[in-house]
Amino acid sequence: MHRRNNTIVPDFILLGFSDAxxxxxxxxxxxxxxYLVTVLGNAGMMLLIRLDAQLHTPMYFFLSHLSFIxxxxxxxxxxxxxxxxxxxxxxxxFAGCFIQMHIFVLLVAAECVLLSSMAYDRYVAICNPLHYPxxxxPRRCWSLVFGPYLVGVTDCFVTVIGMRKLTFCDSNEIHHFFCDTSPLIALSCTETQDTEIMIFFFAGCTMLGSIITISFSYVSILSAILKIKSTSGKRKAFSTCGSHVVAVTIFYSTMIFSYLRPSKSYSLGKDQVASVFYTIVTPMLNPLIYSLRNKEVKNAVLRLLQKREVSRHLK
Incomplete structure (x- = not known):
């Protein structure tokens, strides 16, 4: 239980966008x-990948998990x-706030590592195409998907341990629109340095490890593409990576701004803008990026519509 002025405080107040x-x-x-576009886009992507046999490849296997996250x-x-x-x-x-925060930490950490798994998949496809299958x-693909979730659970567990050390006695007003680690740490009335270091270290390791893997993969990919003599071959190779590069850039630019810095520099306005991008906007953009820039997804949609039309005529 958390106390304020010797009374039990049963909840937090999410001030959110109260300044607007x-x-x-x-x-x-x-x-x-x-949110409606996010739900329809990601659910539609998962369903399409499941129904279309031609999308049963490692790339779309990872994409289905990205949509789920x-x-x-x-x-x-x-x-x-x-x-x-x-x-x-x-x-x-209090329980709802911390459950929201811990699940969010788990899923975001999992997405960080999943994006590096997807970069590795593109690296193998372009740099070692003959050995790709x-x-x-299937066993390697499941390992590359299980790993992100394992990292997510680990980061969540670390956050649980760190946040359990904090008490909230002066105010229960969270200057944010959801329960995130930075505003909660800023709200605590106890010493937060150990918690900050612990969370910062593990979040930094997760992000840095993923960024290094993605960077190594794309340096190798770029080197391999430059060796391709035909223009059409280069264009095809670039097209297989373009969607992933865009998704990674949007995701990491906002995540790094929000998390890889001390909470003392926490700024309500700037953090809310960044948070809106990676919690609300980015989940909507990913299925759009991968569908609008991908001929295989467009063709899968056409095949599904054609099958539906044929089955309707047969009835």
Whole structure:
């Protein structure tokens, strides 16, 4: 139990976008639209990959898990944010707040590592195409998917240990629209240095390890592409990586800004903008990036529509 002025404090208050009260309805409509696109896009991508046999490849196997993660962590944050934008009751229980935070940490850490698994997949496909079916065997693919979730669980466990050391006695108002580590640490009335170091270290290791893997993969990929003599071959190789590069750039640029810095430099306005991108906008963009820039996904959609049309005529 957490106490304030010798009374039991049962919840936190998510102040969210309270400094933009005249924009509440506009933000609600915007975030609702984004969330609907996120749900339809990611659920549609998972369903399409499952139904179309030609998409049963390592690349789309990883993409289906990316869609699952994006759908999941958007769904643990956006619905509560939408509710808070329309109502004056912005409370969230202590248990609900920490559950939201820990699940979010798990999923974001998993996505960090999954993006590096996807970069490795592209590295093998372009740099060792003849050995691709052997190297990216079903067993290897499952290992490259299980690993991100394992890292996510580890980071979540570390966060649980670190946050358990904190007490909240002066205020229960969180200057954010969801329960994240930085605003919660800033809210604590106890010494937070050990918790900050622990969380910063493990988050940094997760991000840095993933960034190094992605960088190594794409340096090797670029080197291999430059050796290709035909223009069409270079264009095809670039097209297989373009979507992933865009997704990685958007995801890491906001994540690094938000997490790989001390909480003393926490800024409500800047952090909220960055947080909106990686919690609400990025999960919507990923399925759009991978579908609009990908002929195989477009062809899979056409095949699915054609099958549906044929089956309707047969009836």
């Amino acid at each position: 009260e005249d924009m509440q309805v506009v933000l609600f409509m915007l975030f609702l639209l984004i 994006d759908f999941s962590y958007s769904s643990i944050i956006t619905p509560k944010t939408l509710k808070n934008l329309l109502t004056s009751n912005k409370k969230i229980s 052997v190297v990216m065997s």
